[in-house]
Amino acid sequence: MSTGRRIHITRPLKCEDLCSDVEEVFLMSQNKRQEAGFSLLGMLIAVGIVAVLAAIAVPKFHSAVAKANTAKIQADLSTIETAMGVYALEKGVFPTSGDLSALDDYIVDAKNLKPPTGQCLVNGELTTLSDNAAYSIGKAGDGEEMRALCDGKTLSAFGERKSTGSGNQS
Template structure:
């Protein structure tokens, strides 16, 4: 009888220790292993938290979108400048070798690698007269500018492209 009593004490001690370990291990789970539900109102984000996140995203978008747009315009301007510079160099080489100016861009094929792929980008670009112009399907052309044959885009030579330089205030 004494033996049975001691066995019961041991078993109850084990069960108590195991129950305590189970509770300490995962308080959010019930005995069946399912997760307990939170009380109503404690699930998800609050309306205030959602509004705060939306406001932060809105402010970031308001700053990022104009910067991205300006970067695209600047990239288009740089490509146009590089293309016109390439074409002007080809015109100079043609003139030096043949002694006359080319009549069309097609005559520059042996001086420009892949001339057919040399197309202006679509979109906006900067002009030095502080304007922003839209490129609408035009292509590069040759035109006399100040008595010299130059490559142009929309009747603008290389010198017309770029951002206007800011004039510094004189200290006098």
């Protein structure tokens, strides 16, 4: 038994009536299709804007990470050199060992003090530290006193390039 509604046609169907009904349904579906989502052009514009923003943000992020790594290395080397100074005041000589073991009494957890991985600024140039980079104590050049080193470089090597001030003075 069918529960559907039955339609009683009281007048004969004409082709014009049927065509106008089909045309009306077609126009309604066209309107819905035009309103039913994002256009391809709109999506391309949005993707283009995101790409431009990413192209600007990614280098700035890498630069910020390199500056943060450089600041940590500078702070660590400064701490090590301060500890070396205190060591020299108490013992009368600078520590001579290559690693930081002589400074265990002056730096908390000196054994685990490691430079960050990734890029940093050395003499103003972006440089990638080696994976086995470490802090040490040594001479940076011939005849120099003992200094704190990171991957063989002193505190003054890390950071932006310093101006030499070679202008003529009158």
